Amino acid sequence: MGSLIFVAKETEGAEPRVAASPDTVKKMKALGFDVVVEAGAGYASRIPDAEFEKMGSRVGSGSDAASADVVLKVRRPTATELAGYKPGAIVLGVMDPYGNDEALQAMAAAGVSAFAMELMPRITRAQSMDVLSSQANLAGYQAVIDAASEYDRAMPMMMTAAGTVPAAKVFVMGAGVAGLQAIATARRLGAVVSATDVRPAAKEQVASLGAKFIAVEDEEFKAAETAAGYAKPMSAEYQAKQAALVAEHIAEQDIVITTALIPGRPAPRLVSREMLKAMKPGSVAVDLAVERGGNIEGAVAGEVVEVEGVKVIGHLNVAGRIAASASLLYAKNLVTFLETMVSKETKTLDLNIEDELVKATMLTHGGKVVHPNFGGSKEG
Structure with a gap:
């Protein structure tokens, strides 16, 4: 009998996503694993139990986790879930480790080897494992769909016998994965799109999608990209110049979408109440960083609220809205x-703790928190 993989049904935060698909079950079977999917795990993602069974998995219950060598999750396991895992099990999920030391200690105490998928390094080899990118891509798309549904006018320009409907003006703040997809989606819907970002490399990407780039392009701007490809914090002087330019630009927009997140930090404040006040009544703003405190002043996590006459959309788990x-x-x-x-030869689990992907993502192992960013020692 091969090692067992358990796919959990998510219990926290009304999470509709699931950590396996019929395709991946087929793949895991081919790798030599037995697979148990908790009953109903894929229901909210439109994958009935029968679809998993067709690919060779068994449909089980939460208690099956006790014999699993690998547990696949969307969100970090709860204390109750952890109590049902066997020591030494490999647990993969989005662990949200920043500021959650107690939860990390609990995973260490349970003896599991927990991996935070969101810490995957942004290197070529790991592109197909990058959950931040795959989920942000869909969040960027959904942000535009959500904005369009709250916006009480049409997005594209329409020339009709009864007159012309002007195109909506959409401004995207932050041209990372989510921002670029938001630009592309707003363009497909026929909006006039502009965007801003503190990374010089973003200018070309924004232009290639047919949007106008808005930024103060001084010397500091030209030097502003960190090695990891994330934006780095800018000086107060630069921020003031950029804020003035953005404030002037926002006043002309119908829809603003903010996507700025720096891992492990509170989201930077990009849009103030003053800026919202300058927008036309009935404008819409979407805050994709609301889970980390938000980019927009007045945004409320999990709600659509009116701030200074602007509808501010603060949905949580936006990727989960298209589960x-x-x-x-x-x-x-x-x-x-x-x-x-997995060892290709023996088709068994073979965890190499020297692998750079493992080093970057492993939070707990052998009863300890091992990740250097979260209190683990740097010794291998």
Whole structure:
């Protein structure tokens, strides 16, 4: 009998996504694993139990986790879930480790080897395992769909016999994965799109999608990209110049979408109440960073609120709003990473703690928190 993989049904935060798809079950079977999917795990992602069974998995219950060598999750396991895992089990999920030391200690105490998928390094080899990118891509798309549904006018320009409807003006702040997809989606819907970012490399990408780039392009701007490809904090002087330019630009927009997140920090404040006040009544703003405190002043996590006459959309778990697509991509990220932990020869689990992907993502192992960013020692 091969090692057992358990796919959990998510219990926290009304999470509709699931950590496996029929495709990835087929792949895991081919890798030599037995697979048990908790009953109803894929239901909210439009994957009935029968679809998993067709690919050779067994449909089980939460108690099956006790014999699993690998547990696949979307969100970090709760204390109750952890109590049902066997020591030494490999647990893959989005662990949200920043500021959650107690939860990390609990995973260490349970003796599991927990991996935070969101810490996957942004290197070529790991692109297909990058959950931040796969989920942000869909969040960027969904942000535009959510904005369009709250916006009480049409997005594209329409020339009709009864007159012309002007195109909506959409401004995207932050041209990372989510921002670029938001630009592309707003363009497909026929909006006039502009965007801003503190990374010089973003200018070209924004232009290639047919949007106008808005930024103060001084010397500091030209030097502003960190090695990891994330934006780095800018000086107060630069921020003031950029804020003035943005404030002037926002006043002309119908829809603003903010996507700025720096891992492990509170989200930077990009849009103030003053800026919202300058927008036309009935404008819409979407805050994709609301889970980390938000980019928009007045945004409320999990709600659509009116701030200074602007509808501010603060949905949580935006990728989960299109769970049927998000789960398929997330599941593929997981199985691709899991494959690196399997010996091709023996078709058994073979965890190499020297692998750079393992070093970057492993939070707990052997009863301890091992990740250097979260209190673990740097010794291998």
